[in-house]
């Protein structure tokens with residue numbers, strides 16, 4: 335029998351969250367961002383839940399191929415564009431739209447032999463200083479692209495660095511507007527945080543690009559929770575208790591003896607560790623659900639196991655199901671954002687780090 339650990343992908347929740355995201359920009363079309371193997375969920379596993387998207391955005395050409403292999407004929411956008419000249423052949427063959435963020439990519443397009451012009455998204459660097467042309471170079475890049483027979487429609491794109499926090503998006507949006515104002519073409523600016531937190535009327539977008547919200551996490555946790563935004567968990571990680579220990583005062587738990595019992599107590603040893611993608615750094619007290627009831631971790635997380643407190647749960651024992659994040663069988667929810675915060679990181683990282691050894695099932 336395989337180890338009693340499992341991740342479940344919730345198809346309905348994906349559809350629900352996509353719809354919730356769409357309601358924040360009712361006039362825009364929605365790219366479902368499925369980079370990083372759909373934020374660790376698996377592109378093939380989320381496809382059904384995200385069918386109502388207007389397009390799929392990602393950055394790995396092999397992942398774009400997988401989206402096409404699923405039968406998707408609608409738009410697919412490469413968020414980082416191409417990396418080398420021959421990638422453009424794949425763009426032609428699979429009809430991929432692609433971002434152009436630097437001169438080298440324009441050079442590649444100019445050298446690309448094709449009779450079918452490609453649709454591109456020209457990226458403006460409005461202050462994040464990751465990808466994109468500086469405002470002073472944007473128009474010459476546009477002019478150069480516009481003159482190429484290899485290029486069809488040119489759309490405009492930027493990415494916000496602070497949509498989830500106090501600096502906000504106004505400064506970057508003003509720069510984007512000023513730079514692109516009199517150029518023709520569609521526009522796309524918003525990630526999840528911009529979409530949920532900021533007025534869509536001010537972020538005029540033909541396309542929005544939600545990622546993390548679609549996967550049921552609040553982009554601005556802890557300021558707001560997923561429940562606040564009406565988002566549902568799309569991934570549950572659960573494992574069973576494979577051993578029970580009875581501790582006396584002074585007994586310790588796990589590597590480094592990090593937890594010490596102050597009173598007699600029962601603990602459960604769970605078949606989930608950091609080699610499954612559960613963060614080792616989560617301290618004693620990280621929330622879990624045991625048979626749907628709130629409890630906490632105890633001591634260090636080890637490679638294949640972690641321990642949980644059963645003192646308040648007399649019914650729980652060997653074989654009980656422990657929800658590490660997501661939805662328990664009784665409907666109780668443990669937001670992945672809560673666990674991520676205990677680890678000093680974001681749900682993005684936990685979702686993407688689900689280990690390949692964890693069996694994954696998809697649930698309607």
Ligand SMILES: *Cc1c(COP(=O)(O)O)cnc(C)c1O
Nearest residue numbers: 367413493525526543544545546
């Ligand atoms: C990842 C990404 C997104 C989605 O971001 P979320 O914060 O997950 O909504 C949108 N646009 C670009 C360019 C991205 O790289």
